[in-house]
Amino acid sequence: AQTVTQSQPEMSVQEAETVTLSCTYDTSENNYYLFWYKQPPSRQMILVIRQEAYKQQNATENRFSVNFQKAAKSFSLKISDSQLGDTAMYFCAVPNNAGNMLTFGGGTRLMVKP
């Protein structure tokens, strides 16, 4: 069974600073994607960034980047220049072997302080 672990239930960061959210997972697949989703108070699930496991280069989307360590099965999210609008729950997600469902971590609640 897939497992995804987010070890930080809550984090806070000052506006304009950098924060890193951790995620570890377990999968027997070799080629897969990994995802970070943001869930603001509106509860909408918003895809933040995705990483293809066969690519060595870490994915980057504007202020969001990942540190993907395949051997360690670690997939952390770095948010640079944090903004108040980044305040939300963040979920790491990994697909199952068949690629037909996502297993989510328990989430990290991020608070960006002015």
Next chain:
Amino acid sequence: NAGVMQNPRHLVRRRGQEARLRCSPMKGHSHVYWYRQLPEEGLKFMVYLQKENIIDESGMPKERFSAEFPKEGPSILRIQQVVRGDSAAYFCASSPDGNNEQFFGPGTRLTVL
């Protein structure tokens, strides 16, 4: 291209009633997934459907829950004889070809009184 649509956004039912949740996938998407989110938890997979077929229902309770995705119309998640423990947010996601990227709807928040 409209995103994934879910309705209603909020649904209140009394114990023992039926709840019907609807999901219209993005245009061109024939793969639909349902997830449930309990308060303060991550999303948990329930069921995966393609048009007219249930592909994987391993996450769905065996009793009272059913799902369909007919040839025409939205996907429906149906919960019969609801209980208080069914109170949760139910999210639908769709994808064009069953690969890993899923696009989520806004969710339906079910409250059972």
